[in-house]
Amino acid sequence: MRLPLHLNNKLLEIEKLSVQFKTDSGAIEALRPISFTVLEGEILGVVGESGSGKSVTNLALMGLLPANAQITAQKVVFNKNPLNLNSQKDLRAIRGSQIAMIFQDPMTALNPSLTVGYQMIETLRCHFDISKKVAEHRSLALLKRVGISNPEARLKSYPFELSGGMSQRVMIAMAISCHPKLLIADEPTTALDVTIQKQILDLLLDLQKENKMSMIFVSHDLALIKKYAHRVQVMYAGEIVEGGNTEEVIKTPRHPYTFGLLKARPSAHEGKMKEPLYAIPGVVPSLRERPSGCQFHPRCFRATELCKKQAPLLTTAARNFACHHPLEIL
Amino acid sequence: MSLLKVKNLKKSYVTKNLFFGAKKEEPVLKGISFELEENQILGVVGESGCGKSTLAKVLTRLEEASGGEIIFNGKDLRSFSSKEFPHQIQMVFQDPFQSLNPRKKAWEIIADPILVTENISTSEAKQRALAMMQKVGLLTETSERYPHQFSGGQRQRLGIARALMLRPKLLILDEPVSALDVSIQAQVLNLLLDLQKEFHLSMIFISHDLSVVKHISDKTLVLYFGEIVEMGPSTQIFSEPQHQYTQKLLESAP
Numbered sequence: 001m002r003l004p005l006h007l008n009n010k011l012l013e014i015e016k017l018s019v020q021f022k023t024d025s026g027a028i029e030a031l032r033p034i035s036f037t038v039l040e041g042e043i044l045g046v047v048g049e050s051g052s053g054k055s056v057t058n059l060a061l062m063g064l065l066p067a068n069a070q071i072t073a074q075k076v077v078f079n080k081n082p083l084n085l086n087s088q089k090d091l092r093a094i095r096g097s098q099i100a101m102i103f104q105d106p107m108t109a110l111n112p113s114l115t116v117g118y119q120m121i122e123t124l125r126c127h128f129d130i131s132k133k134v135a136e137h138r139s140l141a142l143l144k145r146v147g148i149s150n151p152e153a154r155l156k157s158y159p160f161e162l163s164g165g166m167s168q169r170v171m172i173a174m175a176i177s178c179h180p181k182l183l184i185a186d187e188p189t190t191a192l193d194v195t196i197q198k199q200i201l202d203l204l205l206d207l208q209k210e211n212k213m214s215m216i217f218v219s220h221d222l223a224l225i226k227k228y229a230h231r232v233q234v235m236y237a238g239e240i241v242e243g244g245n246t247e248e249v250i251k252t253p254r255h256p257y258t259f260g261l262l263k264a265r266p267s268a269h270e271g272k273m274k275e276p277l278y279a280i281p282g283v284v285p286s287l288r289e290r291p292s293g294c295q296f297h298p299r300c301f302r303a304t305e306l307c308k309k310q311a312p313l314l315t316t317a318a319r320n321f322a323c324h325h326p327l328e329i330l
Numbered sequence: 331m332s333l334l335k336v337k338n339l340k341k342s343y344v345t346k347n348l349f350f351g352a353k354k355e356e357p358v359l360k361g362i363s364f365e366l367e368e369n370q371i372l373g374v375v376g377e378s379g380c381g382k383s384t385l386a387k388v389l390t391r392l393e394e395a396s397g398g399e400i401i402f403n404g405k406d407l408r409s410f411s412s413k414e415f416p417h418q419i420q421m422v423f424q425d426p427f428q429s430l431n432p433r434k435k436a437w438e439i440i441a442d443p444i445l446v447t448e449n450i451s452t453s454e455a456k457q458r459a460l461a462m463m464q465k466v467g468l469l470t471e472t473s474e475r476y477p478h479q480f481s482g483g484q485r486q487r488l489g490i491a492r493a494l495m496l497r498p499k500l501l502i503l504d505e506p507v508s509a510l511d512v513s514i515q516a517q518v519l520n521l522l523l524d525l526q527k528e529f530h531l532s533m534i535f536i537s538h539d540l541s542v543v544k545h546i547s548d549k550t551l552v553l554y555f556g557e558i559v560e561m562g563p564s565t566q567i568f569s570e571p572q573h574q575y576t577q578k579l580l581e582s583a584p
Binding site for chain 2: 227274
C-alpha cells in the first residue's frame with residue numbers, strides 16, 4: 001500500500017526510547033534505545049517474533065507496563081505536545097481519547113462479569129460529559145458501524161455470549177468511540193480464523209480512512225503487513241533492524257533477518273510444495289543472555305568477526321537498516 | 331492398499347439441558363469419508379469448530395466414534411489391542427507447553443513410550459531416547475533438562491521425538507506449528523518432511539493455516555461444520571478450488 005503523499009505530518013515522534021525490567025536476578029533490557037515516528041494518517045506495520053519488543057513499545061506508550069519497568073526516553077512528542085511516559089497523569093489525559101489500543105485476545109480484554117453495554121457506556125461517560133441515554137445511543141451506533149447485527153441485543157450480552165470475531169468488533173468499537181488519533185492494534189487477529197481475520201482487518205482499514213487515524217499494526221505475519229501497512233518496521237531482540245516503505249522492504253530486504261522472515265513463511269498462493277523451507281537457524285536470544293555485537297549474528301549467514309564485536313547502527317535514511325553486511329539490491 | 335480408510339465417520343456429543351434434563355445431540359462430524367495412502371501427508375483445514383480436532387481424537391481412539399468405520403492397515407481400528415495400538419498411530423499436540431510433563435527430564439519424556447510398552451532396561455531406553463533426540467535435531471547434552479528449560483520449537487521437537495519412539499505408521503499432528511514463531515515454524519516443517527522420508531511415515535496434518543498445509547501436504551481435505559466440502563491433491567485444491575467455501579478461505583489468506 002502506498003501512503004497518500006499529502007500526509008507527512010508527524011503524529012508521534014519517539015527518540016531513544018528504552019525499557020528495562022528490574023528483576024531479582026538483575027535488569028533485563030527489553031527495549032534498547034529505539035527511535036521511530038508515526039505520520040498522520042498512516043498505518044505503520046511492526047513485525048517481529050516473540051521477545052522482539054513489539055508489545056513492550058506499545059505498552060510503554062499506553063503506560064500499561066508493570067511497576068518494575070523503567071522507561072527512559074530522550075524525546076517523545078505526540079500531536080506536537082511533549083509527552084512524559086513516566087507520568088501517569090500525562091498518560092491518563094491521552095489514553096483512550098488520543099491513543100487507543102486493541103489487544104490480541106479479545107476474550108480476555110473484555111470484563112467477563114459486565115455486559116457489553118455497561119463497558120461501552122462506562123468508557124464513553126468516562127471521556128465525555130454525557131448522560132447514560134446519550135451514551136447508550138452512541139454505543140448502538142458504534143456497534144452498528146463495526147458490523148454487529150442486532151446491536152440492541154448485543155448491548156445486553158455478556159462477553160462469553162459473543163464469538164471471538166464479535167468480541168474483537170466490540171473492542172474496536174470501544175477503541176474508536178473517542179475518535180483517537182492513534183490506534184494501536186497489537187496482533188488484533190492472531191486468535192481468529194482466516195475468514196474472520198480478513199473481515200476484521202478490512203474493517204480496521206475502513207475505519208482508519210474514515211476517521212483519518214494513524215495506526216500501529218503489530219503482527220508476526222509479514223504477509224498481513226504487506227497487505228495493510230504503508231510503512232513497516234522490523235524488530236529483533238528489542239531493536240529496530242530494518243524499516244521503510246512496505247513494498248520496498250518486502251521486495252528488497254536489506255537485513256538478513258527480514259530476508260529470512262520473508263523466505264521462511266510458505267505462501268498459500270505461490271511457491272513450490274514440499275521443498276525445504278529456508279529456515280533461520282537457532283532461536284531468538286534470551287534477553288538475559290544477549291550476544292555481543294549485532295544481536296542477530298549467531299543466526300546470520302553473512303556474519304563476520306566484525307558483527308561479533310560491534311553492533312551495527314541503524315542508518316538514518318527513511319529506508320533504514322542496521323547491518324554491517326546488508327544484502328545487495330538486485 | 332490404502333493405510334487408512336475412513337467411511338461415513340460420525341461423531342456427536344450429547345449435551346444435557348441443566349434444568350429439564352432433556353438430552354440434545356450435537357453432531358460434530360457428519361459422516362466423513364476419506365482414504366490415506368502410505369507415505370502420504372493429508373492436510374486437514376477448516377475454521378475453529380469445524381471438527382478438525384474431533385477427527386484427531388477419534389482417530390487416536392481418545393474418543394469413540396458414534397458411527398461409521400475406520401479401517402487401519404486392513405483392520406478395524408477398534409480391533410487393535412491396547413498393546414498394539416500405540417505402535418500404529420501417534421499424535422503430536424498443538425501446545426508444546428502443556429503437552430509435556432514438567433517434572434520429567436527430556437530423555438525420560440522421550441523414553442516413556444518404550445518403557446511402558448517394551449520390556450527393556452532403563453539404560454537401554456535412555457540410549458534409544460538419546461538417538462531419537464539427535465534425529466529430531468536436539469543436542470544430547472540437553473537430555474537431562476526439564477521442559478521449561480527448552481524453547482517452544484525445541485519442545486515441539488521433544489513432542490515429535492516422543493511420538494516417533496514407537497515407530498508408528500501414522501502420525502497425527504494437530505496444529506503442530508501454530509504456537510511457534512515464523513522462523514522456528516520453518517525449522518519444524520523441514521524436520522517433519524525429513525522424518526517422513528526417513529521413517530516412511532504417513533501423516534495427518536491439521537491446521538487452520540492454509541499456507542502451511544499447502545506446503546507440506548500431498549492431499550488436502552477441507553472441513554466445514556463437520557462435513558468435507560472439498561478433497562483432492564493439494565496442487566489442485568490450492569490452484570483451482572471448486573467449492574465456494576474453499577475459494578473464500580483462499581481469498582482470505584494473506
